[in-house]
């Protein structure tokens with residue numbers, strides 16, 4: 001039994017390490033120079049551990065077989081040996097110094113965020129990511145797009161179950177991109193294994209990290225810091241594209257943003273606002289206030305049949321624009337645009353039997369935000 | 372230095388000690404029934420209370436873990452909601468750390484330290500009673516938060532702010548109170564242990580004659596006294612943020628969420644050593660006993676323990692490699708963490724060398740101690756990997772970390788506790804534990820533990836974050852195996868309870884010296900140890916550790 005065990009452990013470790021690449025048992029090598037360096041460090045320290053392990057467990061299991069009381073083994077008398085003890089303190093120190101040197105070099109490289117070609121702000125929010133291309137006037141939210149029916153087992157699960165979003169982060173390859181990372185509420189952590197970037201997004205702080213992606217592709221990751229109920233449901237998708245493709249994409253996004261901005265000044269119909277508001281509600285609000293606005297008291301109040309909300313439009317708008325300090329309700333003034341806020345306010349006032357008939361205009365919201 | 376004393380066989384004192392004990396006991400009528408346990412100041416009874424308490428909590432924490440593993444058995448949400456899932460992971464961690472592992476070690480300390488140093492009791496018996504009875508209060512309170520509106524703590528056992536302050540459920544104030552009470556209990560217990568060890572050793576027993584369990588506990592007690600107040604401080608700051616409008620950790624009010632993590636881990640890292648140093652002590656007693664050979668490198672074991680304890684104050688930010696520390700800090704904490712692996716390695720080498728050319732037999736305590744050496748070392752290896760800061764950017768907050776700390780805590784700390792229980796049960800009950808059942812418990816536990824935690828390494832490396840109630844499809848196989856292993860391990864622990872119950876009720880009679888190769892003073896008193904022992908101090912005879 002014991003011999004089986006002695007054989008099994010290293011074998012399955014080694015087997016795991018070798019097949020790793022193909023079937024996702026090991027750390028991915030990734031698509032940046034740094035991810036390759038990190039993979040190299042990981043494998044080196046792993047083999048160092050395997051070697052020490054074979055030595056130590058080798059001696060141990062040898063002793064367990066060889067010196068058995070039942071076979072009449074007599075115990076030796078020795079109980080210390082200074083030079084051996086010094087040696088097995090010193091040798092590990094040397095091995096560790098040998099590990100520390102390349103690790104230090106990699107770490108220095110990871111910390112060098114200077115001279116970036118593009119700055120992207122990454123903002124963690126319960127429970128989505130917001131990306132802002134600094135200096136480009138392009139910004140959007142990225143929500144998980146896996147439908148809840150799949151999570152509940154009411155629909156077949158897709159290939160990228162839980163790792164798919166409505167709007168991926170699009171980045172050009174071969175350019176140094178600096179990430180500026182922060183959070184609007186609790187701490188999150190933006191992690192894409194293939195890029196070897198994992199960095200906490202912390203309210204009140206701006207962390208920096210960077211990537212330079214070598215290969216185009218779609219890279220998926222997840223939030224890595226517990227951030228509340230839907231922590232498991234805030235994936236990250238990075239779409240790495242050729243540089244010219246990126247420029248085209250960016251230009252399109254800019255134009256779309258201008259279109260949306262023009263929408264602020266015109267008069268919107270109730271139906272239009274409802275149609276625009278529903279997806280916003282589902283993507284942003286429903287995770288706390290629930291699909292039918294029923295809420296989850298005491299943390300998350302109900303919106304459906306909420307008398308105060310129905311009676312006082314200004315109060316209602318203020319909650320959304322400015323948030324409620326000291327609670328989980330964030331301010332949406334900078335994460336949603338006036339059209340979206342107007343639409344979602346209209347939606348909550350008219351859905352689920354509210355029927356106030358209020359069609360809140362984006363222009364009035366824009367005024368409130370300026371104040 | 373005390374003069375060298377004439378050699379004298381320890382068994383001689385024990386008879387007198389025991390006789391004294393019984394005579395004395397007859398003098399005063401002690402309270403009966405429940406009051407006996409509520410009011411007891413006897414170190415053995417309090418030790419038993421601690422151990423029973425921790426066993427109950429081990430099962431409660433275990434059930435929470437099984438709820439988590441059941442949900443993770445396959446992708447999708449089947450059994451529980453994410454909100455409750457978070458409460459289960461949090462409660463599992465809190466209960467296992469503060470209510471199962473720590474009290475188990477304190478229970479062993481209560482029972483064994485006076486016996487190992489030849490003291491009649493703990494130095495501060497009434498305080499001892501108080502320390503224990505704080506625990507049921509603290510954890511009843513903590514468990515009751517699960518039934519409060521908004522549910523119990525759901526922010527992980529590390530309760531990072533602001534998730535645990537601004538965004539926390541209303542019950543968090545009770546969570547803080549519970550942790551305060553548990554913290555007071557730990558500090559008082561630790562003070563008692565320090566006082567006992569420093570003042571009440573048998574005449575002639577120098578510090579360097581103390582069994583390693585005593586040494587490791589002495590150092591652990593100092594760690595507790597140093598860091599529990601930091602925990603108390605940080606939860607008080609949370610309390611103020613939640614209830615009194617301060618903004619220690621609230622960025623909107625000018626506070627600093629990262630400060631929380633620094634304070635927490637300044638407590639938290641020494642805390643993980645609090646959970647493993649006494650385990651080192653137990654294993655260092657058991658391996659020489661069943662190898663029938665003196666512990667190799669007694670002095671270096673003591674120095675290594677002290678080195679680990681000192682270094683443990685300098686490594687806390689290795690839990691924070693991805694929070695955005697300055698480069699210099701990252702490097703410092705990487706180097707110091709790598710360094711802490713050295714004294715840990717020394718200990719493993721010493722145990723293995725103790726086995727080398729011994730005369731080895733495989734009684735149940737030895738089985739668990741040997742499994743400890745192998746599996747704890749595997750946990751140490753993954754710790755070494757985690758210490759490499761650049762690589763930790765990939766490992767951090769994944770199942771790889773979960774695998775790491777479960778290897779050091781389950782087949783580490785908990786196996787050592789079980790080894791200790793099997794080792795000392797004959798002393799406590801006067802009977803040997805049922806050998807076949809104990810072996811069965813051992814093999815089931817070994818299989819269960821590895822089935823549960825080994826695949827977690829792969830899941831983590833492949834990219835599965837921790838603390839998620841549902842996962843992408845490529846992690847399904849790992850999780851399936853883990854969940855099966857967890858249920859197998861959990862159910863196997865019922866055998867442990869069975870063995871203990873059978874052993875208390877009867878079994879093969881154990882002599883005073885229950886194990887042939889055992890050396891320390893506890894084996895000089897009869898089995899079962901009478902309620903009062905060493906009322907006249909034994910004369911310590913120095914056959915073992917020092918020279």
Ligand code: HEM
Pocket residue numbers: 529643644646647689690708709711712715750751752753754755757758763766767768772775776779780783784
């Ligand atoms: C060779 C010795 C060890 C080294 C170098 C080491 C290193 C580390 C590192 C770097 C982390 C942080 C990983 C991360 O979050 O990214 C960690 C986590 C942890 N370690 Fe160890 N460790 C060692 C031994 C131990 C021992 C003996 C214990 C307890 C008995 C322990 C318990 C833990 C726990 C509980 C965590 C995770 C806490 C959490 O985030 O919930 N470690 N270890």
Ligand SMILES: [Cu+2]
Pocket residue numbers: 187188189223224225226227228230231232234
């Ligand atoms: Cu998260």
Ligand SMILES: [Cu+2]
Pocket residue numbers: 639640643686687689690
């Ligand atoms: Cu640590």
